[in-house]
Amino acid sequence: MTLSRRRFLTISAAASVALPAQAQATEPAIWHGRALGADVSLRVEGLAPAASARLWRRVARVLEEVEARFSLFRRSELVRLNETGILAHPSADMRALIALSGQLNTATGGAFDPSVQVIWQALSEARDPSKARQLVGWQKVEIDADRIRLAPGAALTFNGIAQGFAADQIAALMRQEGLGNVLIDAGEVAALGHGAGGHPWRAGIAGPDGALLAERPLANRALATSSPAATRVGPDRAAHILHPDGRAPLWQTVSVSAPTAALADGLSTAFCLMKDHEIMQALAAFPGTRLEYLG
Template identity: 60%
Template structure:
């Protein structure tokens, strides 16, 4: 498998978090890891002692997010995949499922977290037909507050969870009274301004590292998806999948929105959609917009 999707996004789409931006005076920095990704924060107007206390709060918040959505450790999603049942999903888990409902409906099914079984089959070089037959977000059953998967189905929130994490950390920063923050969770959330008084800058790149666009962000999130950023299985197939097996239409799509989770989910789905379908989906989310798209 080539460079992982989350790490790819951190290296390319998050170019605003590299070089002079991080070297600027007046910023405190943190680096860590969660949801299989390298993570970075840059916070303005914070003394070193206060920063150390804040980083502990960040680590606790990320641990809670991993306990819900990670595929890399025991979590609510791995329990659901293993047993087919999650009798009492947490409030955050239920809220993320509700957002998935909205994006799935708006994208006519292009955003579908039940593709994990298809991913595993293709990554292992196996025929994905059975996994495709079991997939389908509409087959996720909800009863008495619980969730049940049909036999053979499995969920992944890899197309939305890192954006969700960025939103949760942004909420933590606001609750601490911090107004100028750059959050790089693979997806970007930019609060306020850079200490130099300008908006945060972002360079959007494609899977080969080619620069596609330069934008600025203020109180806005950015997500970039490239199907070939990670290739899976012996045939090097794209990692962004649809249950019906349709091929990606775009090499890279970048979306900005006030919510990083929404931008994350839409950028993932849009890779599988033609422009007319994308425009229809965007009408359901007026806060979101395409920042770059490359065939």
């Protein structure tokens, strides 16, 4: 697998302190895969080699389930909702992500809004996004216990939160397996326990060009980093993190740590569009969250 420079720096920065200079008696088990358009890597301390093949199969199944819910590039639950405007009997995962999206939308004053997918589509096709903005608004999404309904022409994307959700799902699997020292990088980073020698895992914060900006110790927490310019949309190369009202991002790179990767992911996405005092207010709504980098 070929890793981008941005992803390589994140992973290598995490590993550099986790492994002491001297050789280890037991090497960590390492797995690489891919989900939701991102490279995924796991580093597990204390896993017997004979158990690794079975664990990797379970990890692959977890990621397959996440793709089946939230991918925009296959016949997922999300695609069916966007195509038909209604999703009956949504899965527990879909309900969980919808609920968290609503909390984030409220706490960020609307900056986090999965309904911006129609704006992204307009920009990618070089269309005027002004008409698409009229369809945007989380408050227009009808959410019931057994149904989700969109307004005609509306569409959702969970690209600002689903990678974090994937990391959380893998973390839950690791706990079920009794594995307490694991580093998960699914586009956003979740760290369980510690690395080799009892040292905290360390995660790198990379800018849009892949340059390493900072490192943070991480133990039983998650870290998410968002850079609007890391991905560009359409022939006009618009930043991929979009505000519903069209305002431009205010920050080049934002990194947030939180108890869960989905929460860190959603907050780091929204904070790219928010003023610093608004960011502090939003953090107060979610105990245990921290702003790790803003620049």
